[in-house]
Amino acid sequence: MTTLPKTTQKKLGLVIDLDTCVGCHACVVSCKGWNTENYGAPLSDQDAYGADPSGTFLNRVHSYEVQPEVGPAQLIHFPKSCLHCDDAPCVTVCPTGASYKRQEDGIVLVNEDACIGCGLCAWACPYGAREMDQAAGVMKKCTLCVDRIYNENLPEVDRVPSCVRTCPSGARHFGDLGDENSEVSKLVLARAGIDLMPELGTKPINKYLPPRPKDVAPEFDILAPYLEPVAETQKGFLGWLDKALEKI
């Protein structure tokens, strides 16, 4: 069993805007690309060109249909990766200390050298955010691109997770959610950001911004004056036109 730090100096995490995410999977593949080449073992693929392809991904996008009481059905795209919980059950369940939460910034990582591939952490994670790499036999998970965000070989502007850098619609934000003055904290406040399944008590750091209300047509009475006919007949319209042209 591994202990969690009592506090962390920062609470680095993601803020994901469900009102803006179009479900394009850019973050999914960018993550696969960076993390195949970088931290730890590559994210492998089994039966890559075969009948039942599967592979390790640290971030996946799920799509859910929602049928509101009034109005048409909606489709919500929901990207999901490790939420870097403050009270991370995947850490405390780890028998070897491989799974840990960094005291400095709160990132939850797996030390692959110590990982025995027992899979307990994946069972403990209520979000399904960890995947066992079938080739390496070690547990893989979002590192928040710990090898990017402090990387002095990258220009400063690029020191963000690869999913954030690549997101075409700007639906993903990265920052310190422990700092109430950070841009991400302000965004969470302004848009009433939420925890995923808060009742579980895992205290996730990542936040989701809920979709704005949709299909709320303006009250027709308010807009009706905009379509008040200027005339009922063609002749009447020409009369209106003549007067309107004089005013130009």
Next chain:
Amino acid sequence: MGFEEPRLNLSPKVSDEIRKTTCYMCACRCGINVHMKEGKVAYIEGNRDHPVNKGVLCAKGAAGIMQVNAPSRLRAPLKRVGPRGSGEFEEISWDEALQLAQDWLEPVHKKNPEKLAFFTGRDQSQSFTSFWAQGFGTPNYAAHGGFCSVNMAAGGIYTMGGAFWEFGQPDWDRTKLFMLFGVAEDHDSNPIKMGLGKLKERGAKVIGVNPIRTGYNAIADEWVGITPGTDGLFILSMVHLLLKAGRIDLNYLAQLTNAPALVDSTEGPNKGLLLRGEDGKLLVIDRKTGQPVVFDTKGIVPDLAATYQGHRTVFQHMAERYMSDEYAPENVAERCGIAAERIRAIAADLARVAFDESFELDQPWIDFRGNKHETMIGRPVSFHAMRGVSAHSNGFQTCRSLHLLQIILGTVEVPGGFRFKPPYPKPASAHPKPHCKVTPGAALDGPHLGYVQGPDDLCLKDDGSPARIDKAYTWENPMSAHGLMHMVISNAYAGDPYKIDVLFMYMANMSWNSSMNTGGVMKMLTDKNENGDYVIPKIIYSDAYSSEMVAYADLILPDTTYLERHDCISLLDRPICEADGAADSIRWPVVEPDRDVRGFQSVLVDLGARMGLKGFLNEDGSAKYKDYADYIVNHERRPGVGPLIGFRGEDGKEEGRGNPNPDQMQSYIDNGGFYEIHVPDGANYYKPWNVAYQDWAVKIGIYDAPQPYLFDLYSEPLRKFQLAAEGHGDRQPPEHLRERIKETLDPLPIWYAPFEDENVDTSEFDVHALTQRPMAMYHSWGTQNAWLRQIHGQNPLFVPTKIWQKNGFLEGDWARVTSVHGAIVVPVAHMAALNENTVWTWNAIGKRKGAWALDEKAPEATKGFLLNHLIHELMPEKGDGMRWANSDPVTGQAAWFDLRVKIEACEAPDECSPELPPIKSPVGQGPKDLEWKVGK
């Protein structure tokens, strides 16, 4: 006891080198940073400096690494040794391959160039491939626009000198209401997503009009689940409401469009044409004097309400048509599947934002009449549309209807509205006309594709028969600006209008997802005549991958992947400009091919020189260009104007115009793979009429002289075809097409029901069937991609609640889907956010067994399917012996989305049907597992 954290290297080396080039995982053409380790591609990310994507990159782009290492890559030239369609080939040398190609092509060039049909699919080098075809002398050249979105391009260019996507974009930074019609999720990939992100950040409103609520429509604030094929009716109903309420920009219409032009009312050959002055310029009535004057006279106030000697203005014709009750919301609501109140609410919202939220930019400008304006008026309403509206047989007129709506709101080329990207605006009249004059052993008389102005410009032989194999620019589809690639094989097989000798294609999967009637096309490609020869005698195909089409060719010229080649994304072609700048870019070999393959364009350069085609030899008979890179740098289309705008002139310091610079390619590489020239302040709005823009466009070589113009709400070229159909003029349409031309080539936008509705019993075939491409996969290319195929490996038919319940479907069920043409059996899935009479699926996920180096049991081949089997390239026979194309009657655009089907539950089979036998893979099958880490 504290837990000791492992020590991490937080600053690992990212790569040895970054090579900047242009993506080709779709047609978006983003800039990419290719990170190299030990000479290999390690990681791909977006280029922050690039005008298209500004650093972001989609799933396809990031998966490019799995495209460069794909096991489906062709390895060497192939010669067919088994029967066509078997996939049996032998590898041959390039010498042998080029000799064979020359042996087949050279006699055709010398004796009968039209016997070559050269069509280039998803080609991004069309200005070059068309130049080669022109040198060859065949009239039979086009790329894939005819089966993609020519309605959008032609509708826009004939109406306002530009259309959506590469022609223009919403003013993302200023628009407050954005309306999106029928946009598949990949058009155009990153800029739309980036734009939507900007709108969301500002809280601007997005209205999505699409039968399917996925992707962009999923995040729309309002979703309008319209019935397919009725967008034009919905739009014209809003035009009806706005006109009737006078919520239109009268000043914009009077000054900048042909709304004040006078429509000739005299019976005879000029009826319906616009009155012109002595110099051929349009006449308008000046409200100040009541007298006719030419439209570009300084200081005039063109009168929209004028009647002159019985000739009324275009505007009065518009008012008469669109104020008619047939367009009242109550009369279109049921057909469109949109409540009348909803149509009113959206029209009112457009009016409110366009006029009440109007604003002015403190930016003086001078118009083409010489009038000075102190400010630029903004109307923050913008629109975008793509294949959903254009891939119907009423698509051209629907696109025109949408532009009509934009224009009456005064929201094109104004702040907050829709903005053109250089080299647009460019009216149809400034484009070349099509050319088709064939001379054995010589070049064609001019460019193949262009914009006709009337019957005189059609591509007809002296006997009136079609000059082109695809029947582009004929009475069947007079304004087919992109050709009709989807008709080439069908027509060549039928010998209608004539037989060909060589079919030469590039990047077009015609025996699979790029054809209608896929099974029929396979038969046409493999059928033999009474002599035992193939009906289509010789087929040459170039592709980088083992696509389904490879098996149907006799000679394969293997192309490189996009990271192994030179290319240019040129202003002479489909440019990558932004509204505030002209831009172009290159590709260069960031890795060298590890196979015996060559860039297709370089192979054409070689073949051009071998055959002595015009433009490919020096005066001394030596080859003019070493390869495509050499062509890119040294070719001049006009003196000083070449494929690339940057680093021109001997010293590389000129832009736009200038002599070739031998170091140009290296300068592009050093500059990140692209070049951008910014539109100067004061020139970036009102471009068609703004003297500052026009002068800048001339300076950088887009135009040779300023060419301001009015928007053609009323289209004279269309009226000229109608006049011919009414019996005027020497060039007359065949009798069977007269009525259709009169009805559909209306000079003012109209709506008519998609042709499929007339051809089938709509009570039996009561369901609309559509496809769209996912954001994470482009055409068939993605299916070989080890990462992307895990996202989209199979494609169910998505069924709306009403049809789901009616058939008693349960999860895991299958259905038989039948059209008037054929039937398929496919898995179904329930989707509520869908028009209640529409089913759909992802396009081009389904694969033929044996293709793309996939296992024959791959889900793409067993549970993936194509809707193409249900769509014929011809309409059902009418008993008149004619072959009627399933295409738009104006442009010839393939009417994919007219499709109607019926759905029945059926027993679950093991695999989708039709089940086709596997083809033999020329590249074997991919490896089992992947652990792709390049760096140590």
